[in-house]
Amino acid sequence: MNSRRRWAIAAGAVVAVASLAACGGGDNGAEEALTTVTFWDPYPQHDENSDWATYVEACAPEGMSLERTSIPNGDILNELTTAVKEDTAPSVVLLDNPAVPDAAVSGLLAPAEDAGIETEGPDENLAGPGTIDGTTYGVPIGANTLGLYYNETILEDAGVDPAGITSWDSLNAALQKVTGAGHQGITLAGISGEEGTFQFLPWFWGAGADLSDPGSDAAVEAGQLLSDWIGAGYAPKSAITDNQSASWDLFLTGEYAFAENGSWFAQAASELEFGAKMMPIPAKDGGAAPVPTGGEFAVAPTHKDNASAHYAAANEVIDCLVGAGNQVTTDDMLGYFAANGEERQQQIDADPIWEPWADAITSAEGRTTDLGPDYTAASGAISEAEQAALNAAGDEKAVRAAFEEAAQQVAQ
Incomplete structure (x- = not known):
């Protein structure tokens, strides 16, 4: 110097x-x-x-x-x-x-x-x-975010075209097909705490929910989606306590059609024998859901x-x-991805595995950008609601009650 x-x-x-x-x-x-x-x-x-x-x-x-x-x-x-x-x-x-x-x-x-x-x-x-x-x-220091990995072999066997998965309805239809064909559905990390909230936010935001109002109908819809996956057997019950590494390990068995997980697994995914690709996490009514920035x-x-x-x-x-x-x-x-766009493009140009993630990083949202230090309380309340929803395994009254309780916690 x-x-x-x-x-x-x-x-x-x-x-x-x-x-x-x-x-x-x-x-x-x-x-x-x-x-x-x-x-x-x-x-x-x-x-x-x-x-x-x-x-x-x-x-x-x-x-x-x-x-x-x-x-x-x-x-x-x-x-x-x-x-x-x-x-x-x-x-x-x-x-x-x-x-x-x-x-x-x-x-x-x-x-x-x-x-x-x-x-x-x-x-x-x-x-x-x-x-x-x-x-x-x-x-x-850099950035990462979430996407939806899929097992090409399983989707082909079940007759599912990944290009057609653009909404919650089409994802649920795909999950029904793959499980009907004898495969497992989707892995995710629903563990209590910030790691679980991080993984829940694409569904929460993809429903149109806002962090300042975790008791909204949109927030309940997001909780109901994941709760129904547990109830229908699309997601394993272990999702309630799985962290991101544990849920990824399940996907590595080759038995699951989908895995919600991070860009930090992109390199490992590219080396899997069964063929793993990434697609954007779908929003409820179509298009890509907003995803949170990690790092x-x-x-x-x-x-x-x-x-x-x-x-x-x-x-x-x-x-x-x-x-x-x-x-x-x-x-x-x-x-990770470089936080600077020009340097990030160097990474993408050097290795094509990053190309599907480019738009996700560019449009990712900061978890604390809107709420600042108040995010911590909101995240904790949402985590508790998600835990209750997953344990409810499809029970609509229990799911709604959990998110209404979250809203009361945030309002205090």
Whole structure:
């Protein structure tokens, strides 16, 4: 890094210290040079010997080492809350995008401008979750989303033309055909919590439902769709507790016709012997349903002591991962799309497996873009309603009651 850039980063960090000091943060003593940059990510599947670990460690600023800690996605926000309170937070965190608003309003994150983090470049729909009340707190490390995979062999055997699956009615007709031909229907992740909500949103939004009103008729219709799949045997009962990896494992058996799952499985799908392709998730009355953006934001946690040193180091590491020209390499490591449209096109041009996903990523919606930090409560209520709907296995009264209860929770 040239001396002018180092000066700019340091100057930005000094601004950060002053800003945070006004809120009770800031340096309490003399600045000390960092020898180790601490880095958290939510990827336990990439162990210390993985290519990803080696790649991240190579982003350590000159004269420093990088110490990576991997924390499960469901735990990382709680861990960060404790660490910031104790002023032991890492310099960089890769934080799941729906957790960014909560972290920001709780004072856990330094504004990107204060920390000197470059935020220009990502597509607006992908960058949206990182901006809260006009202040940007991080930059997307990449993006992923959901689609509907299908088993070509099964559909051919059952006489189903995938091109004809464009609505809920046509999908249900296909499920009836494939199960009637002796095959299994569809896998999905209905697990309690954000992962289940993430997978439910295409059906929720595809019905025309709004996150601010989870008790609407449209929301009930979405819950009823999945509930009926359990009741009819189209989806396995394990969907109630399956996460995305478990539901994908079921699809890998070759027994299921469809799997709702993520773009991060596209490479694996292209290598399956039975032939797996992706189609957009259909909306209720036709066309493609809106799908949520997945992926993490690179953020700089708030520090009190030695803040400017932490922010300067964070800036360098984040630039190494998502700066201009670096996104494709980083996102190829993770099976993600680049958040910048031009760099994403490079990925698509280099590997045709990404082509079916191009439109889905471009039109994907941020989960927190409309509600900000209020998304957390809405997501929790919707998750509980979905769990009740799946357990109801088609019982219409139980499904409606579950979503009406969700609406009451959100209104409180």
